Amino acid sequence: MFAKNYDASRPELFYPCLLSGTLGASLGWAAGIFISPYGDGEREAFASLGKLVYGFLSGYAFSKIDPLVIALLKPEAAATSSPALIYATVALVAFLTSLALTYISRSYWR
Template structure:
């Protein structure tokens, strides 16, 4: 494994560890912490899937993923974009105050998604084996 892959993996692990530790610190109860960790797992799972989709190993995988990506894109462009519009309207409403627990979950889940997508992409694209 190249030095860049090792460095990428170390950064991924450190950032994920930071999110994990923070997930225990944010919230008033063990139930809050458990739900925070569930958000991390969900974000990591989605990011892992996204990383696999954007970095196919072979032409055959690329053809299979292309069909799947079209389906996901159709779903995302319709239903999810409609929901995102409502979320952004609420977030930018001057009377809206984001609870720190929900804000953490939103940022932690998004961060976990991005981290997993990046590390999956990097390893699938640049790994020697």
């Protein structure tokens, strides 16, 4: 998947990877709280915010993500030695794990 000159033992890659994982986990935690509100007060407060976030994601964000995904799926992108794909994968895994743990704990462990 990566070029032959990619060296995973480079220590300068650790801190950006840690930062992307921390960012993904904190965004996942916030999204988990958002999708599993406690009581009617939080539910009403999150309803208006949810409309705003949905409007942003359905319009602007998806139009910007599409060219990025198309560029990443090209065979030339897999041959690059850039660790950006690793950072994005770490952030995505941390986001999904944190989202699931927050949702489950707020929904079922009361």
